[in-house]
Amino acid sequence: MELIESHLIDKSICPVARTAQVLSGKWTILIIRDLATGVKRFNQLERSLQGISPKTLSERLRSLEEEGIISRRTFAEAPPRVEYSLTEKGYDLVPVIDSMRNYGKKWLCDDK
Template sequence: MELTEYHLVEKSICPVARTAQILGGKWTILIIRDLAAGVKRFNQLERSLQGISPKTLSERLRSLEEEGIVIRQTFAEAPPRVEYLLTEKGCDLVSVIDSMRAYGKQWLCNK
């Protein structure tokens, strides 16, 4: 039986590999960046992340929810309202994103 790359990382004790597995999906870091500013609705995230498809956004949010990084709150209103926010685990990733921002400013951007 052959182990897939996913299973190798899942079974790995390497915290860097496991974190990279969670954050490695396209758009994932940008979703967390946007949620770091506070609670957002799906359409707010979609507008902010120009170019993301609704399907991809939905998949990434669901994945982050399964990882315990995002909470999805549904309100029984007409029309239904759904909001997303970071959990404590998700908020702890903000420092990683802040480090990426600082690195990008210093080494990659002309600003």
């Protein structure tokens, strides 16, 4: 019962705060950035996100899937193949990430 009440409260808070809550996990924004270019497998994401542990990547992917931001597709093969992609809800975050990229280029990165 507590989880249900907490979930309802989450949906009633400020939209900016709720979005920040969804994106605040370490690596989350970078996972969305990588999936914005297309379907990826776990090992592709792991290679792209140097320094992320497999456990953390699994947790972030599961969390994003629960939020409806990514979809997970499993193929019945040996060994099993799993692919991740953004949902419509996930693609709606791409302009947010693009804005962050533009801000970082303008204000935070050296022009070398």
